[in-house]
Amino acid sequence: MAGAVRLEPVDEQNLEPLLSVAAAEAEPEDVMPPVDAPAGWSLARREAFRDFHRASFAGLDGPTRTRMYAILAAGEVVGMVRMTRCDQPGTVETGMWLGRSARGQGLGAAALRELLNAAAAAGMRTVVAETTPDNAGAISVLRKCGARLREDAGKVRAEMCLDSALPAL
Numbered sequence: 001m002a003g004a005v006r007l008e009p010v011d012e013q014n015l016e017p018l019l020s021v022a023a024a025e026a027e028p029e030d031v032m033p034p035v036d037a038p039a040g041w042s043l044a045r046r047e048a049f050r051d052f053h054r055a056s057f058a059g060l061d062g063p064t065r066t067r068m069y070a071i072l073a074a075g076e077v078v079g080m081v082r083m084t085r086c087d088q089p090g091t092v093e094t095g096m097w098l099g100r101s102a103r104g105q106g107l108g109a110a111a112l113r114e115l116l117n118a119a120a121a122a123g124m125r126t127v128v129a130e131t132t133p134d135n136a137g138a139i140s141v142l143r144k145c146g147a148r149l150r151e152d153a154g155k156v157r158a159e160m161c162l163d164s165a166l167p168a169l
Contacts, residue, residue, distance in 0.1 A: 009059070
């Protein structure tokens, strides 16, 4: 299954499938910013998820400076990856989540490679990410994609330079 990944900009067509995967296979705090709403996937939290994603429909040059992509494997939405412009020119920050059933299959690394290609095509030179030292899945994906990792103040910071060729799978 690894490598059989496609990214599609999040839009009204894939927003509901993305929400369905999030609600069935992820915790709200793993896929969206905190909101003042009842715990779990309440109606208010589902609406906040939609609003959060709709706010980025304008992409890197829009008000949120973010382009979100649905991750598709075998034609099905399995998660989301995004890039957000940083203040440093030519740099975007990325974040990703996958539904539980899509984890551990190489899809995260394949999706991040696709995002790195999209970032390069958008004229970016560097992609950065941040995770926690206990997020072994994220650290593994970042390593597979050639990230330079450093631990700082309880966070793992990653940097991927787009000037060089991406490591082979």
